[in-house]
Amino acid sequence: MLRFYNTLRNKKEPFVPLHPEKALIYTCGPTVYDYNHIGNFRSYIFEDLLRRYLKFKGYQVTQVMNITDVDDKIIKASKAAGKDIGEYTRKYIDAFFADLDALRIERAEFYPRATEHIPQMVLLVKRLQEKGFAYTRENSVYFRLSDFPSYGKLSKIDLQGIKPGARIDLDEYGKEDVRDFVLWKGKKEGEPFWETELGPGRPGWHIECSAMSMHYLGESFDIHTGGVDLIFPHHENEIAQSEAATGRQFVRYWLHCRHLIVEGEKMSKSKGNYYTLRDLLEEGYEPQAIRYLLLSTHYRRQLNFTKEGLTQATHSLKNLGDFLLRLRQSKPVEGYNQALGKAAKEATAGMERALDDDLNISPALASLHQLVKEVNISLERGEVGEKNISEIRGALENFDRITGILPAVEEEPLDETIRKLIAERDAARQNKEYHKADLIREKLSRMGIILEDTRNGVRWKREP
RNA sequence: GGCGGCGUAGCCAAGUGGUAAGGCAGAGGUCUGCAAAACCUUUAUACACCGGUUCGACUCCGGUCGCCGCCUCCA
Known part of the structure; x- marks a missing residue:
């Protein structure tokens, strides 16, 4: 019986999907402002193992991985590069997929981009407004945490413990409560924006994952993954905004990958x-x-x-x-x-x-x-x-x-020269002309061909 | 400060209340003309340290030390 450690309850639980035979997975993907680092790939490889194993177990897997292609860091970096964000992110999106291929990470079924799902996000924010969970200040829309009592169930965080501090985003001074988070950021000079029913602006960080996951997987789905750092606040906020909007359980199993360190130290x-x-x-x-x-x-x-x-x-x-x-x-x-x-x-x-x-x-x-x-x-x-x-x-x-770890062993056809040299050496060996045989073996070795004599004759391989 | 995780051989890493999987590296051997590959043997008086519980703990409890993470945009 397949079991997963569910962060929601901090224990291993049997995996029972919403629909038998199907596994619906959402994985938090890259923010494409730079190349991904090996820590990111640890997450992607964990998610790859997850999807491959679910498939092996007979589940029909639908995996969605978002690509965050608009956010503060992207805006800042693209400005510095003198490019618009689409042009700026293209390079890193291409690199991302190339890296996945290099690491033999299977493709997910969907890679939705934030900039291509603005309408879905707007719709979700409107639902929250209609239900009274959202309010507007200074052209930005915020989620009112005090209206969502079960907040904190994933991270087990004590809301009282979150106090105003130095880390509060200066852009968000308009919030009713410092603990509230932004759903839609009002337009600011020099920043990309979309004209929407919420007014001109751009999405907050969390809303894209809720909107896109529900768009592709439904309002309730099986598994959501990411790095442990995302438990709070990102995933906590996703739960809040999604469940407040739908009144249903958003995700059944939350799986989080621990970070790696490098040479014994935090990577930086x-x-x-x-x-x-x-x-x-x-x-x-x-x-x-x-x-x-x-x-x-x-x-x-x-x-x-x-x-x-x-x-x-x-x-x-x-x-x-x-x-x-x-x-x-x-x-x-x-x-x-x-x-x-x-x-x-x-x-x-x-x-x-x-x-x-x-x-x-x-x-x-x-x-x-x-x-x-x-x-x-x-x-x-x-x-x-x-x-x-x-x-x-x-x-x-x-x-x-x-x-996906077994090395490929295609038997590339040997070219004629090498084939002849191998045969020549073999003949020399048969005649006990070992010096000649060794010379040929060395020559082949310089050409990247390693010979091994076995009971069943000579075996060759390419130098690793 | 609050909350949490970890500390097993040179390195990586499972695991269990009854005396330690596996991998990499090392050593010796077998095979081979030599090599390579493979195989065999070997490499933790014992699982950070100190107490406690128990017939018995690496495994449970308490403490100490060390490393790491989260506490608002970092996978």
Whole structure:
């Protein structure tokens, strides 16, 4: 039985979707004022695991990830760059999708942009006005918290604890109560705005997620995810404005991903430990290794992202790649290995047992490694039959469908020169002309081809 | 100050009231012309520290130290 840790109640709960067989998910996406950093990708990879696993479990998944393409930071940055916000954000939106692809993150079904859903937001604010939850000051519209008594149920925050302080946005001096939050920001000089029934202005931060999630998923849906930092105030405010408007439960399961730290410290630009995906790729790390590292720690645990960790992940991946190559090039023997058949089944079962428990990834990866080990032993003994191979492949495909970490092992056709050199060396070896054979092997190595002599003849692979 | 999380081998990381999964790295060995790969063996008198509860705690309770997070726009 699939269970998730629900922030709403701070405990693991069985996953029972609104509609059987369907899973409706909203994930807080990027604000496109800059490249995403590895912390963002930890969230996206957690959400990727979530959607992949739900699909594996047979749910028809609809995932929506918003793209915030208008906000204070974007306005500021685009002004500095002398561009309008559409032009400014395009580059980062493109980069965002390119990064997702590099990390093998599956595409969500929808990527709505805030600027393209202004009417939905206006409609939602109007509903709140009609129900008396909203008021207007200085051309901005605010949500009145005192009218929504269940405020704080997600973050368990004590409203009394929120006192006026230095952090209050100076733009929002018109609020009745400092704890109220803005739904619609009145037009200001030099800022982009939309002419709407609420007057000229732009959306507040929280309203886009409520409006777009309900637009694509309905007024009530299954899962909403994001980083832990969003619990308060963002998600709390989403709940308030959504449930106040509809009178229904907004989201059934709230899943939050813990932040990562880098080399033992909080990631920050000033500390020099702030990495975008691009930074790491430029240093020569493989995107797959980054995915592996970000995926391999449970999403609710703090992950210490280090260069050493990346190196370890790279090694793990190389070992898995060697295994896949070995499996591919192995020649099946007659018969069927019962024990191995059992092991293949147990591998998938073990993974499922682990992931059912709030996506507990570590034991899931352990069952992958256990399968690898058992297959290697059988391969060593020459006890792997045809049917075993297809069962093992099936198990591995399951792992890859869910984790997306198995290295690709396409057998690229070798060019004629290399093919000849390999044959030449093989002949030399047969004739015990080892010096000549070694020279050719070195030559191939310089060309990026690694040779391994096995009982079944020579095996080659590309240098990692 | 308020609230919360964590501290397991060189590194990463599961886990449980009855004496510690897995991965990476290391060491020794088998195989190999040599290598590589693989396999075998090995690497935590014990889970931050100090008390307590218990027949028994790494696992429960209390305290200490350390790291981290949230407390209005940061995934």
